[in-house]
Amino acid sequence: MERKVSIKDIARHLGVSTALVSYVLNNKAGRVSAEMAEKIRQAAAELHYRPNLIARSLQSGKTNTLGLIVADISNPFFSQIARIIEDEAKRSGYTVIFGSNDENVEKSQAILDAMLNRQVDALLIAPAEFTEPQLKALQEKHVPFVLIDRYFSDIQANCVRIDNYRAAYDAVEHLIKTGRSRIAMLAYDTGMQHIADRIGGYKDALRDNGIDFQASWLVRASYHHIEEEAATGMQQLLLPAPAVDAFFFATNSLAIQGIRQIMRMNIKVPDELAVISFDEADAFDFFYAPITYIRQSLDDIGRHAVRLALESIATSQPATPKEVIVDVRLIIRESTKNKTYATDQ
Amino acid sequence: MERKVSIKDIARHLGVSTALVSYVLNNKAGRVSAEMAEKIRQAAAELHYRPNLIARSLQSGKTNTLGLIVADISNPFFSQIARIIEDEAKRSGYTVIFGSNDENVEKSQAILDAMLNRQVDALLIAPAEFTEPQLKALQEKHVPFVLIDRYFSDIQANCVRIDNYRAAYDAVEHLIKTGRSRIAMLAYDTGMQHIADRIGGYKDALRDNGIDFQASWLVRASYHHIEEEAATGMQQLLLPAPAVDAFFFATNSLAIQGIRQIMRMNIKVPDELAVISFDEADAFDFFYAPITYIRQSLDDIGRHAVRLALESIATSQPATPKEVIVDVRLIIRESTKNKTYATDQ
DNA sequence: CTGAAAGCGCTTACAG
DNA sequence: CTGAAAGCGCTTACAG
Numbered sequence: 001m002e003r004k005v006s007i008k009d010i011a012r013h014l015g016v017s018t019a020l021v022s023y024v025l026n027n028k029a030g031r032v033s034a035e036m037a038e039k040i041r042q043a044a045a046e047l048h049y050r051p052n053l054i055a056r057s058l059q060s061g062k063t064n065t066l067g068l069i070v071a072d073i074s075n076p077f078f079s080q081i082a083r084i085i086e087d088e089a090k091r092s093g094y095t096v097i098f099g100s101n102d103e104n105v106e107k108s109q110a111i112l113d114a115m116l117n118r119q120v121d122a123l124l125i126a127p128a129e130f131t132e133p134q135l136k137a138l139q140e141k142h143v144p145f146v147l148i149d150r151y152f153s154d155i156q157a158n159c160v161r162i163d164n165y166r167a168a169y170d171a172v173e174h175l176i177k178t179g180r181s182r183i184a185m186l187a188y189d190t191g192m193q194h195i196a197d198r199i200g201g202y203k204d205a206l207r208d209n210g211i212d213f214q215a216s217w218l219v220r221a222s223y224h225h226i227e228e229e230a231a232t233g234m235q236q237l238l239l240p241a242p243a244v245d246a247f248f249f250a251t252n253s254l255a256i257q258g259i260r261q262i263m264r265m266n267i268k269v270p271d272e273l274a275v276i277s278f279d280e281a282d283a284f285d286f287f288y289a290p291i292t293y294i295r296q297s298l299d300d301i302g303r304h305a306v307r308l309a310l311e312s313i314a315t316s317q318p319a320t321p322k323e324v325i326v327d328v329r330l331i332i333r334e335s336t337k338n339k340t341y342a343t344d345q
Numbered sequence: 346m347e348r349k350v351s352i353k354d355i356a357r358h359l360g361v362s363t364a365l366v367s368y369v370l371n372n373k374a375g376r377v378s379a380e381m382a383e384k385i386r387q388a389a390a391e392l393h394y395r396p397n398l399i400a401r402s403l404q405s406g407k408t409n410t411l412g413l414i415v416a417d418i419s420n421p422f423f424s425q426i427a428r429i430i431e432d433e434a435k436r437s438g439y440t441v442i443f444g445s446n447d448e449n450v451e452k453s454q455a456i457l458d459a460m461l462n463r464q465v466d467a468l469l470i471a472p473a474e475f476t477e478p479q480l481k482a483l484q485e486k487h488v489p490f491v492l493i494d495r496y497f498s499d500i501q502a503n504c505v506r507i508d509n510y511r512a513a514y515d516a517v518e519h520l521i522k523t524g525r526s527r528i529a530m531l532a533y534d535t536g537m538q539h540i541a542d543r544i545g546g547y548k549d550a551l552r553d554n555g556i557d558f559q560a561s562w563l564v565r566a567s568y569h570h571i572e573e574e575a576a577t578g579m580q581q582l583l584l585p586a587p588a589v590d591a592f593f594f595a596t597n598s599l600a601i602q603g604i605r606q607i608m609r610m611n612i613k614v615p616d617e618l619a620v621i622s623f624d625e626a627d628a629f630d631f632f633y634a635p636i637t638y639i640r641q642s643l644d645d646i647g648r649h650a651v652r653l654a655l656e657s658i659a660t661s662q663p664a665t666p667k668e669v670i671v672d673v674r675l676i677i678r679e680s681t682k683n684k685t686y687a688t689d690q
Numbered sequence: 691c692t693g694a695a696a697g698c699g700c701t702t703a704c705a706g
Numbered sequence: 707c708t709g710a711a712a713g714c715g716c717t718t719a720c721a722g
Contacts, residue, residue, distance in 0.1 A: 053462045055715035079424035283627040400699035
């Protein structure tokens with residue numbers, strides 16, 4: 001790259017001080033005479049001056065950069081949030097750098113370190129399991145951050161999320177109202193609070209409706225072996241004939257895997273098995289029985305997250321954390337249509 | 346945020362010069378005595394020293410940052426590439442900042458400016474239409490960049506892409522071999538070369554197989570009104586009865602819209618209409634007749650793109666641009682199954 | 691209204 | 707083997 005033109009070049013070119021140039025280019029009112037200001041602006045344009053934000057950052061201690069950490073940026077749930085965050089950040093002059101932790105503690109730490117070394121002004125984090133210590137370290141360093149989607153019961157922090165318990169409870173109750181009584185759930189094999197809440201909502205909805213939860217109904221799959229483990233777990237429950245009449249998928253990606261399995265086993269939705277999922281996916285519309293799902297407003301999540309982050313940067317004092325609970329909506333479709341024949345139990 | 350500990354703090358703490366600390370922390374061999382090195386390393390650890398990469402960047406002129414510009418990071422095609430790029434960049438110690446231009450010239454320029462001001466070392470760009478001047482400006486400034494997915498015939502630049510003409514040609518020929526003769530195509534209403542190539546491949550495949558291309562077969566939709574325009578265009582061709590027996594979708598997102606329309610019109614795939622698309626989507630597997638598609642290796646694209654970018658940074662001389670053509674594979678499935686009955690024309 | 695100077699946190703020749 | 711010094715490109719009190 002060729003030598004770039006700096007404020008110094010403009011100053012020399014005009015025979016003035018760099019301070020003057022800096023003032024003009026930063027629109028510090030009143031400090032400079034109109035003619036001089038005009039001359040400086042013109043010279044800057046002629047020389048194609050481009051401010052070096054790195055230098056400014058070193059001086060100001062602010063990089064106007066937000067770090068976004070998610071499990072995997074290629075997961076549509078996160079990439080859609082990333083887009084909202086990008087737009088919202090840009091509106092305030094911020095740029096976003098991102099990192100995927102693959103639900104892995106070490107990767108999470110590495111990304112965090114890299115972002116802190118790069119002096120991001122704040123972090124937006126969908127935290128992985130067991131990363132509480134990393135978040136606590138951030139708090140000790142007074143690094144502003146906002147949790148999105150995930151959270152820990154023992155960490156008080158800015159957070160934007162939904163009421164996972166309620167959303168799951170309502171979804172399962174909807175299944176019950178449509179005539180299902182043996183309701184299975186596919187969840188990640190994790191202790192993460194948002195998943196625990198969803199499981200809690202599921203179980204409580206069963207209990208409150210007089211249905212005895214069977215341990216075998218809760219199928220667990222690990223993030224890194226989701227395909228095999230979802231397949232195995234579901235087969236045990238659904239072959240040779242479905243032992244349950246509904247499946248509740250704890251996330252988008254679990255639903256994608258789960259429905260693939262249902263297709264492979266050739267089970268009819270919704271007659272043999274009703275299906276409900278968290279979050280959206282194009283795929284849900286393409287299935288012969290469009291999937292009923294819980295819609296979170298990614299827009300709200302992204303926007304509130306950036307807002308909280310910018311507020312934390314501005315106050316800089318360790319203010320009391322704010323929690324934003326975003327609304328959800330159950331989008332009811334074919335996959336949970338009422339049973340048309342008598343319940344078989 | 347609390348005051349951060351700098352190299353100076355370590356130096357003072359130990360009563361040595363900052364130069365020494367810098368050398369040790371950067372592993373400049375032989376310059377420092379083993380004991381001193383050890384003492385410095387220990388002090389750095391104790392004080393939780395964290396190098397300020399902004400300061401280093403100002404000094405070195407390198408930020409170890411790559412800028413990724415795509416149409417929309419929430420588009421799975423791009424978010425998947427973003428993930429590959431992230432991993433590949435990290436492997437070499439680079440971070441990625443991203444921006445979505447929404448196929449818009451002004452936004453593209455704004456993102457470019459923001460990234461250049463932030464001193465990215467190189468750019469990875471899936472360029473929008475009419476942004477040739479912006480790319481030429483980059484070349485004049487000797488800013489290293491690599492085009493991905495898209496390209497311009499009048500711009501010589503590093504580029505990673507597929508042979509769009511060939512891929513489209515082969516896809517259409519496959520449709521013909523399975524017995525289709527009236528083949529429509531849905532494409533973006535753009536002059537972008539990759540789309541033009543795909544259209545060219547489509548038309549030539551028809552011609553070479555003795556099929557007269559009908560102008561009405563080529564349906565165009567604009568990026569910003571894809572839903573309405575795809576719907577209108579397809580309806581004209583498919584209602585009251587299909588005037589064509591196959592549809593070739595120029596991209597992933599066009600296919601999603603197009604298939605939605607096919608579902609709404611209740612047209613049977615593949616019997617009434619065969620369907621083929623570019624790129625993958627979960628949704629393609631969930632459709633009752635899984636969609637045949639052209640698979641590009643996003644892995645290859647991402648990896649080569651980063652490699653070329655890093656090479657350009659290293660040589661820094663305006664070397665002759667390199668073009669990498671990535672292989673594609675036609676994944677044949679139900680949506681293009683052979684016609685089982687006699688062709689009706 | 692304008693300039694000289696210090697400093698943000700590093701790196702790196704240059705001396706010794 | 708170690709230190710003093712300059713400099714990356716900016717901003718911002720401090721003088722005048």
